Amino acid sequence: MSEEVILETDDLSVAYYSQTALRRVSLSVPAGTVMAVIGPSGCGKSTLLRVMNRLAERSPGARITGAVYLHGENILARDTDLSHLRRRVGMVFQQPNPFPFSIFDNVAYGPRLLGERRHEVLRDTVERSLRQANLWDEVRGKLRRPALSLSGGQQQRLCLARALAVGPEVLLMDEPTASLDPVSTARTEELIEGLKHRYTIVLVTHNLQQAARVSDYTAFLDRGTLVETGPTPVIFTAPRERRTEDYLTGRLEG
Amino acid sequence: MRQRHGVTAVILVLAVCGGAILLLVAGEVVAVGWPELGAGFRAGPADLRPELFNTLYMVGAALVLSVPPGLLAALWRTEERAPRILEDVASLLSSLPSVTIGLGLFVLLIATSGWPFSRAAGIVALTAMNLPWMTAASIPVLRQVGESRRQASLALGASVWATVVRVVVPEALPGLVAVAAVGAARLVGEAAALLFTAGVNAPARFSWSPWAPGATLAIRLFRVGTESLHPDARAMAGAAGIVLLLFTLVLLGVAGVLQRYLRRRAGIVDGTEGRFGR
Ligand SMILES: Nc1ncnc2c1ncn2[C@@H]1O[C@H](COP(=O)(O)OP(=O)(O)O)[C@@H](O)[C@H]1O
Ligand SMILES: [Mg+2]
Numbered sequence: 001m002s003e004e005v006i007l008e009t010d011d012l013s014v015a016y017y018s019q020t021a022l023r024r025v026s027l028s029v030p031a032g033t034v035m036a037v038i039g040p041s042g043c044g045k046s047t048l049l050r051v052m053n054r055l056a057e058r059s060p061g062a063r064i065t066g067a068v069y070l071h072g073e074n075i076l077a078r079d080t081d082l083s084h085l086r087r088r089v090g091m092v093f094q095q096p097n098p099f100p101f102s103i104f105d106n107v108a109y110g111p112r113l114l115g116e117r118r119h120e121v122l123r124d125t126v127e128r129s130l131r132q133a134n135l136w137d138e139v140r141g142k143l144r145r146p147a148l149s150l151s152g153g154q155q156q157r158l159c160l161a162r163a164l165a166v167g168p169e170v171l172l173m174d175e176p177t178a179s180l181d182p183v184s185t186a187r188t189e190e191l192i193e194g195l196k197h198r199y200t201i202v203l204v205t206h207n208l209q210q211a212a213r214v215s216d217y218t219a220f221l222d223r224g225t226l227v228e229t230g231p232t233p234v235i236f237t238a239p240r241e242r243r244t245e246d247y248l249t250g251r252l253e254g
Numbered sequence: 255m256r257q258r259h260g261v262t263a264v265i266l267v268l269a270v271c272g273g274a275i276l277l278l279v280a281g282e283v284v285a286v287g288w289p290e291l292g293a294g295f296r297a298g299p300a301d302l303r304p305e306l307f308n309t310l311y312m313v314g315a316a317l318v319l320s321v322p323p324g325l326l327a328a329l330w331r332t333e334e335r336a337p338r339i340l341e342d343v344a345s346l347l348s349s350l351p352s353v354t355i356g357l358g359l360f361v362l363l364i365a366t367s368g369w370p371f372s373r374a375a376g377i378v379a380l381t382a383m384n385l386p387w388m389t390a391a392s393i394p395v396l397r398q399v400g401e402s403r404r405q406a407s408l409a410l411g412a413s414v415w416a417t418v419v420r421v422v423v424p425e426a427l428p429g430l431v432a433v434a435a436v437g438a439a440r441l442v443g444e445a446a447a448l449l450f451t452a453g454v455n456a457p458a459r460f461s462w463s464p465w466a467p468g469a470t471l472a473i474r475l476f477r478v479g480t481e482s483l484h485p486d487a488r489a490m491a492g493a494a495g496i497v498l499l500l501f502t503l504v505l506l507g508v509a510g511v512l513q514r515y516l517r518r519r520a521g522i523v524d525g526t527e528g529r530f531g532r
Contacts, residue, residue, distance in 0.1 A: 055405060087411040097402040099421060109420070110410040159406070166410055 006031035006200050007052065007089075007170055012066035014047050016059060021047040023224040024066070029170075029217070034192060034201045036215035036232065038208060040247070043221040045204040046094075049172045052202065053089045054082055070170070087114075090168035094175040096155035098147035098162070103139050106147045106158055110166035125165050133161035134191050153184025160191070170200045177210065189214050208248065212236050220244045280499060287492020294493040299484060302471065302494055304456035309470040309501070312373050312452065313441045316380030321434055324388025331389075332396040333418055341393055347386035353446035355382050360450035371453025373468035379451040380441045387437050395429035396422060428513040435509030439502050445472040471498045 007029040014022040022044045029035045037045050050056035051068055054075065067074045075085055087110070098106050107126040108116075116122055126143065130136040135157040139145075147158055156176060163171060173192070177185040192201060192214050205211050211218055212232060219229040220243075228241045239245045294302035327344065330336040359379050363369040399422050407417040423430070452468030454477050469477070471494050478484070479491035 053409060055409060058405075058408075082408075083411040083413055086409055091409040093402065093406065093409075095402060097400070097406045099403055099406065100425060109407070109412075113410065113412050113416060113420075162406075162410065 004031045005029065006071060007202070008069040009048070009051070010067040010069065012048075012051065012068060013064070014044070014051060014056060015061075015063045017061035020224050022051075022221075025221075025224075025226045027219055027226055027229055029200060029202060031200050032197060033216040034196045034203055034214055036211035036218045037202060037204045037221060038206065038211050038218060038247075039221035039227075041206060042223075044224045045206075045221055046174050048221070049091070049174050049202060049204055051076075052170070052172055053086050053091055054080070055091070083113075087166045088168055089170045089172060090163035090166065091172040092156070092160050092163055092174065092176045094178050096152060096159050096179065098150070098155050098158050100146065100148055102144050103147050103150070103158060104143040107161050107165050109162060114166070126161075129161040129165040130158075132164050132195070133157045134187060134194075135161055151184075153180050153187065156180060156184070156188065157191070168199065170202065171195070173201060173203045175204050175206065177205070177207070185210075208236075220247060222247070283492050283495035283499065285492075286488055287490075287494070287496045290486055290489035290493040291496055294490075294497065300486065300490050300493065302474070302497055304458075304460075305469055305471045305474045305494065306497060306501075307460070308373060308376075308452070308456055308468050309442060309472075312376045312380055312448075312468055312470060313438060315373075315377045316384055316441055317434070317438055319377070319381045320384035320388055321437075324385050325392055325430065327385075327389040328392035328396055329418055329422070331393055333414055333422065341390065344386040344389035344393075348383075348390045351446070352379075352383055352444060355379055356447035356450045359447075363451065370465055371451065371455070371467055372465045373452060374464040376448050376452025376468040376470070377464070379447040380444065383444065383447055384437050384441055387440065388433065391433040391437070392426075392430060395426050395433060398429065399425045428516045431509055431513050431516065435506055439505055442470075442502055442505065443472050443498065444470075445476045448473055449476075471501070 005028045009025050009027045012022055012025045012027075013020070025044075025048065027035075027048075037048060039045055047056055050059075051064060052075075056062050057064060064076060066076070068076050070085070070088065074080075099109065101109075104122075104126055107129050108122045111122055111125050116125075127136060130139060135154060138154060139150075139158075147155065150158060156179075160171075160176075177188050180188065189210060192203065195201065196216075203211070203215060215232045217229065218232045218235040220227045220235065220239075220241075222243055228235060228239060228244045230240075235244065236248060239248065290300050293300035327336075327340060331338075331340050356379055359375065359382065363375050363378065364371065369375050403421050403425065404417055407421045408414070412420065448468070448470060452470065452473065454469050454473055455467040456469045456474070457463075457466040475491050475494040475498060478487050478494065482490070484490065
């Protein structure tokens with residue numbers, strides 16, 4: 001697999017006030033693949049994702065240095081159009097966070113922001129996105145129900161549909177199954193496999209089996225540094241670094 | 255645990271005492287004012303309608319002038335991280351005794367600039383009172399809106415402004431309605447800030463003019479109750495009190511209904527969970 005690199009961090013460091021969260025991380029994500037980001041909690045996984053759509057800078061005291069390239073263009077540049085960037089780089093959060101609107105209005109949120117008002121167009125987009133997120137069969141005919149009436153797993157797939165409705169190239173998923181039961185987790189994993197042909201996915205997880213099952217590449221972070229990255233089978237069977245091996249065999253304290 | 259029970263008991267006793275005193279006062283007002291209530295809505299010395307109209311006119315205008323900018327200032331602080339000083343100044347000003355606002359504006363508008371005691375001067379005073387209240391009291395309501403929904407909106411490419419309009423304000427609306435209603439109730443009952451600005455007279459003939467004298471129900475209650483030599487003065491003050499009480503109750507009641515409706519419409523129960531749970 002020698003794909004074009006779509007997303008790349010170069011010497012990326014992030015600190016919150018005086019506390020370092022990422023230290024000189026340089027990581028390349030090939031287009032059309034799933035990159036799993038693993039590591040003990042607090043190692044900077046969420047921070048890495050949140051730099052990629054520039055949400056990190058909302059945190060008080062955040063200082064970001066280095067570069068993040070999307071198709072070779074540095075998105076950390078001052079003149080980056082954040083709305084445009086975030087439509088290209090979508091995000092699914094750890095906790096499902098639907099808006100307290102109807103199912104339909106949740107998915108139509110992004111297209112409406114772009115000025116789409118025609119009902120037929122919105123309806124088509126909503127249906128297509130819900131199908132892609134494997135939620136359509138469960139909610140068809142109930143699109144006017146409040147999104148908050150859905151189960152946790154359904155809410156998470158709704159959030160995925162909402163992200164897909166704006167047509168992103170990259171999907172950032174921050175432990176999307178952490179709050180879900182095993183059945184919902186399995187469904188979400190299937191979903192990720194189905195999506196990777198059309199999207200590039202960066203998946204944060206601290207479920208190692210999940211990383212092994214669904215990802216093409218894996219990056220291992222520890223205390224803010226990128227310890228090792230490579231094709232998932234290689235990382236899991238023949239890691240180069242001792243720290244990676246220790247973590248994979250459960251010998252690194254969280 | 256036992257100590258917590260003790261504290262609860264003390265609070266309960268105080269609440270019951272407070273409630274009883276309020277009821278007594280309200281009952282006294284109703285008992286005293288009842289005989290004159292009818293006269294309050296007929297032409298004559300006991301006529302309350304000019305003061306009622308002034309109250310509606312001035313409170314309405316002051317709300318129009320103070321609610322939008324107060325909310326914007328609060329949003330500026332919570333959504334755009336405006337400096338903390340904004341919040342501190344707003345809380346300071348909203349806890350200032352209103353008589354100081356009245357005196358300050360008396361010097362500025364009436365003594366110095368030659369305005370008459372009028373609705374206009376009263377509106378300025380009420381606006382000056384409500385603007386900091388609206389700002390200071392809206393900030394905690396806006397902070398209640400989940401950061402996770404703000405981030406969801408931003409992550410979909412929404413600007414901060416679009417997020418405010420589509421997510422933050424709709425979710426905060428029930429609370430903002432409550433803030434505005436309490437603000438309005440404060441203005442309806444305000445006398446100290448109006449004595450030296452709106453004055454103690456009501457227009458003898460109906461008029462829309464902002465320069466007409468601006469005595470409100472609360473001013474009338476105060477004035478007639480303390481200085482009038484009319485034999486029925488106490489009852490007339492009581493009648494003004496009844497109308498004032500009813501006015502405030504209706505205001506807060508409508509706000510409560512509106513709040514419940516907005517909450518239900520948003521599928522929010524008690525600000526967090528979905529109507530049907532998880
Ligand atoms: N908003 C924030 N303010 C201050 N420190 C933060 C913030 N977010 C994360 N951190 C710190 O940065 C480090 C990395 O956090 P995070 O990226 O959330 O790690 P992970 O997702 O791997 O658990 C942690 O030490 C955490 O305490
Ligand atoms: Mg995290």
